[in-house]
Amino acid sequence: MGLTWEFINLRGLEDFMCDLIEWPEYVHKLMNLLCEGVLDKLDLLQKNGFLALNTGGTYVGSGGFGFSDELPGSEYDPQKITTMDMWGFVESQETSSVSPEMYNEFVFPYHKRIAERFGLNCYGCCEGFDSRWKYVKNLPRLRKISVSPWAKWETLEELLGSRYIASIKPNPAHLALANMDEEIVRGEIKKALECSRNCVPELIMKDNNTLGKNPRNAARWVEIAREEIDGL
Numbered sequence: 152m153g154l155t156w157e158f159i160n161l162r163g164l165e166d167f168m169c170d171l172i173e174w175p176e177y178v179h180k181l182m183n184l185l186c187e188g189v190l191d192k193l194d195l196l197q198k199n200g201f202l203a204l205n206t207g208g209t210y211v212g213s214g215g216f217g218f219s220d221e222l223p224g225s226e227y228d229p230q231k232i233t234t235m236d237m238w239g240f241v242e243s244q245e246t247s248s249v250s251p252e253m254y255n256e257f258v259f260p261y262h263k264r265i266a267e268r269f270g271l272n273c274y275g276c277c278e279g280f281d282s283r284w285k286y287v288k289n290l291p292r293l294r295k296i297s298v299s300p301w302a303k304w305e306t307l308e309e310l311l312g313s314r315y316i317a318s319i320k321p322n323p324a325h326l327a328l329a330n331m332d333e334e335i336v337r338g339e340i341k342k343a344l345e346c347s348r349n350c351v352p353e354l355i356m357k358d359n360n361t362l363g364k365n366p367r368n369a370a371r372w373v374e375i376a377r378e379e380i381d382g383l
Contacts, residue, residue, distance in 0.1 A: 152189050152239070152240060152241055152265050153240075153241050153242040153243045153244075153245075153258075153262070153276075154182060154185045154186060154189070154241075154243070154258070154261055154262075154265075155167070155243045155245040155246055155258060156245060157185050158178075158181060158182065158185060159245055161181070162181075164245065167245070168248075168249070171249065171253055171257060175256075175257070178257050179257065182257065182258070182261050183261065185261070186261040186264055186265065189265055190264065190265065190268070193234055193268055197232075197233055197234060200230075200231065200232075202232040202233070202234065202236075202237065203232065204222075204223060204232060204236060204237060205217045205237050205238050206218065206219050206222040206223060206236070206237070206238065211238040211240065211273055211295070212238065212240045212273025212274075212275075212295055212297065212318065213240070213242060213273070213275065213276040213297045213318070213357075214297065214318055214320060214355040214357050215273075215295065215316070215318050215353050215355055217238050219238075219271060219294075221270070221271060221294075222236055222237065222238065222270045222271055223236035223237075223270070224236050224270050234268040234269050234270070235268070235269065235270045236270055237269055237270060237271075238269060238270070238271050238272065238273060238295075239265065239266050239268060239269025239270075239271070239272045239273070240272065240273045240274075241262040241265055241266055241272070241273075241274060241290070242274065242275050242276040242278065242297070243258050243262070243278060244275075244276040244277040244278040246258060246278070247277070247278040247279065247301070251282050251283040251285070251286060254283050254286065255283070255286040259286050259287075259289075262274075262290060263289070263290060263291065266290045266291050266292070266293070267291050269292065270292060271292050271293075271294045271295075272290055272291065272292050272293050272294065272295075273293075273294070273295040273296075273297070273318075274287050274290060274293060274295070274296055274297065275287075275296055275297030275298075275299070275318075276297055276299070277297075277299045277300075277301060278297075278299065278301070279299060279301045279302040279303065280296050280297065280298065280299075280302055280310075281302050281303045281306045281310060284306075284310050288310075293315065294315060294316060295315065295316040295318055296311060296315050296316065296317060296318060297318050297320065298317050298318055298319040298320065299320050300320065300321065300322040304319070304342060304343060304346040304347075305346055307319075307346045307347050307350050307352075308346070308347070308348070308349050308350060311350050311351075312349065312350060313349065313350060313351055315350075315351065316351050316352075316353060317347050317350045317351060317352045317353070318352075318353050318355060319343045319347060319352050319353065319354050319355065320355050320356070320357060320358075321336075321339045321340060321343060321354070321356060322339065323356060323357065323358045323359045323360075325339070326356070326359055326362055326363070326368040326369060326372055327359070327360070327361050327362065327363050328363045328368075329363040329364055329365050330363075330365070331363070331365070331368045331371065331372070333371070333375060336372060336375055337375050337378075337379065340354070340375060340376050340379045341379055344379055344380065344383060354376055356369065356372055356373075
């Protein structure tokens with residue numbers, strides 16, 4: 152529900168980037184239209200009883216599970232599930248190359264309107280969260296942050312601390328080789344654990360479009376991660 156993906160599907164990435172500068176008022180008009188569409192869809196799903204809890208072993212955000220003792224809410228009715236009983240999710244990886252201020256001006260207001268509907272919220276996909284954190288942290292009931300390979304992991308303790316789940320996603324490219332370089336993989340996992348020592352981390356290996364015709368890479372990555380965790 153990040154909206155910029157849908158915007159770019161309509162306009163194209165290059166035109167979207169130019170629109171931010173040349174046609175800012177029309178960017179807001181289209182972002183508002185897309186946002187209203189999402190909110191209307193949520194209303195429709197809720198009114199007709201089509202919502203289901205995503206608070207257990209369910210994939211939420213851009214990775215990880217939805218386990219939480221804060222959801223569903225205190226007014227939970229299993230016969231009438233609402234978005235306030237659920238995790239929400241917004242992201243804008245397509246705007247990774249724009250300034251934090253432009254994200255705040257053109258995207259954040261619409262992210263906030265969507266996030267306001269949910270009991271807890273996740274933010275982010277492949278974009279580095281840290282540069283725009285001063286704005287992202289103002290999303291309502293924010294609990295989980297995507298920490299991609301392009302984020303500055305060294306900022307985790309300072310920015311996230313133990314208040315948010317740091318959903319750390321090491322680089323999947325290392326698993327795309329037939330012979331995975333275990334030294335590189337181990338070093339990256341060590342860095343993730345060191346940078347999140349005083350945080351609430353989860354390690355996620357995802358976006359594996361290929362394993363170099365060697366499925367053992369995935370299992371070995373998990374083994375290495377467990378070895379490093381056990382060694383803490």
